Amino acid sequence: MSNDIASLAKEIAKVADSLNSQMINFLADLIRIQSYTGQEREAVERTLKELTAIGCEEVWMDSAGNALGRIGSGKQLILYDAHLDTNEVADESEWPHLPLEPVIQNGAMWGLGASDCKGGVASIVYGAAILKALKLSGDFSLIVMGATLEEDAEGFALRSLVEKDGLKPDVVLIAEATDLALSIGQRGRCEVRVRTTGKAAHASQPELGENAIMKMVPVLQGLDAMIPSLPKHPVFGTGHQVVSLITGPNTPNSVPSWCEVTLDRRIVPGETAESVLEGIRRVVEPLGAQAYIPDQPVLTHTGQRLDGPSFYPGWELSQDSPLFKSSQKTCQMLWGKPADVIVWKFSTDGAYSAGTAGIPTIGFGPQEAQYIHTPQDQVNLEKVRKAAMFYALFPILYTMQNT
Numbered sequence: 001m002s003n004d005i006a007s008l009a010k011e012i013a014k015v016a017d018s019l020n021s022q023m024i025n026f027l028a029d030l031i032r033i034q035s036y037t038g039q040e041r042e043a044v045e046r047t048l049k050e051l052t053a054i055g056c057e058e059v060w061m062d063s064a065g066n067a068l069g070r071i072g073s074g075k076q077l078i079l080y081d082a083h084l085d086t087n088e089v090a091d092e093s094e095w096p097h098l099p100l101e102p103v104i105q106n107g108a109m110w111g112l113g114a115s116d117c118k119g120g121v122a123s124i125v126y127g128a129a130i131l132k133a134l135k136l137s138g139d140f141s142l143i144v145m146g147a148t149l150e151e152d153a154e155g156f157a158l159r160s161l162v163e164k165d166g167l168k169p170d171v172v173l174i175a176e177a178t179d180l181a182l183s184i185g186q187r188g189r190c191e192v193r194v195r196t197t198g199k200a201a202h203a204s205q206p207e208l209g210e211n212a213i214m215k216m217v218p219v220l221q222g223l224d225a226m227i228p229s230l231p232k233h234p235v236f237g238t239g240h241q242v243v244s245l246i247t248g249p250n251t252p253n254s255v256p257s258w259c260e261v262t263l264d265r266r267i268v269p270g271e272t273a274e275s276v277l278e279g280i281r282r283v284v285e286p287l288g289a290q291a292y293i294p295d296q297p298v299l300t301h302t303g304q305r306l307d308g309p310s311f312y313p314g315w316e317l318s319q320d321s322p323l324f325k326s327s328q329k330t331c332q333m334l335w336g337k338p339a340d341v342i343v344w345k346f347s348t349d350g351a352y353s354a355g356t357a358g359i360p361t362i363g364f365g366p367q368e369a370q371y372i373h374t375p376q377d378q379v380n381l382e383k384v385r386k387a388a389m390f391y392a393l394f395p396i397l398y399t400m401q402n403t
């Protein structure tokens with residue numbers, strides 16, 4: 001069997017070579033299309049066109065506006081996820097090349113979203129293309145997803161696909177930046193707002209009011225004192241809690257009637273919305289303040305509201321899981337050695353699939369984290385090709401191991 005797989009790995013490499021220029025063209029086209037969060041329609045349409053061209057048996061856009069293609073109709077439902085939306089350009093003059101004009105330099109394609117996450121989209125689409133070109137089959141249905149909304153609300157578009165549209169993957173593979181390593185988890189994040197209430201009065205007679213900003217002072221000290229005792233995790237380290245915003249009524253000549261601070265909280269696997277809020281409430285409620293997790297407003301390019309709590313849990317995949325083992329075996333068969341194993345510092349759609357829904361999830365992508373959200377945004381094309389090979393072989397090895 002091992003010999004069969006070794007010759008299959010060679011076949012995959014050959015087809016990856018023959019499809020390489022087509023893949024590069026697709027990636028360049030995606031970079032040319034501006035696709036900020038909530039404005040992904042054109043990138044979704046371009047991806048649907050490519051999914052049709054590579055021979056997907058079914059191609060569709062779901063209600064949240066994700067681009068989807070399916071190959072095979074077997075029992076194991078494998079989902080590949082890479083997002084089409086990008087971070088916004090802050091200052092174009094800092095970019096060595098124009099963000100929407102793809103340029104190949106030193107073997108890498110430069111352009112907005114190359115490293116986050118369009119290089120990943122090209123690799124999963126062409127993984128499916130190789131699989132299809134070789135007519136490989138197994139007891140799997142492979143779904144390739146060009147996801148939306150990830151930059152502002154990671155996991156919300158995937159949640160909609162699973163919970164509203166009813167697609168239930170057995171495993172999820174996310175093609176965010178890992179530099180061809182396997183990512184087995186991520187820290188999570190959460191936004192919490194803490195509010196004090198006072199009583200408004202004219203600033204010339206403050207004795208008639210209650211100053212909400214002054215009430216916030218001991219609350220801030222209490223929040224700061226929590227930091228050393230935030231939950232610790234053997235892999236992900238300690239969480240963080242940063243007071244990142246402070247607001248109140250915009251009335252300089254009044255005693256302020258309210259004051260609200262925003263906390264950016266980084267959380268480790270195992271922390272829940274309830275556990276985070278409970279810890280904060282224990283500190284702030286005795287001081288007269290209230291704490292809550294706000295809703296993240298989300299509007300899809302299809303016009304749907306997907307607002308939901310601004311809570312993105314962390315997660316960790318066991319190295320004993322069939323998903324990890326077959327991912328590692330895929331790397332072993334393609335390159336003769338196991339991949340490095342990492343965890344992500346940033347948050348991904350895995351916050352939903354693994355963190356909320358409990359679906360085994362792993363990360364594997366060609367992009368390098370150092371280029372994400374920078375004017376040096378780029379992805380190495382040899383790594384994109386290698387990632388596509390991984391995505392072609394994985395379903396075969398996964399179903400071999402799990403049927």
Ligand SMILES: [Zn+2]
Nearest residue numbers: 116117150176
């Ligand atoms: Zn990303």
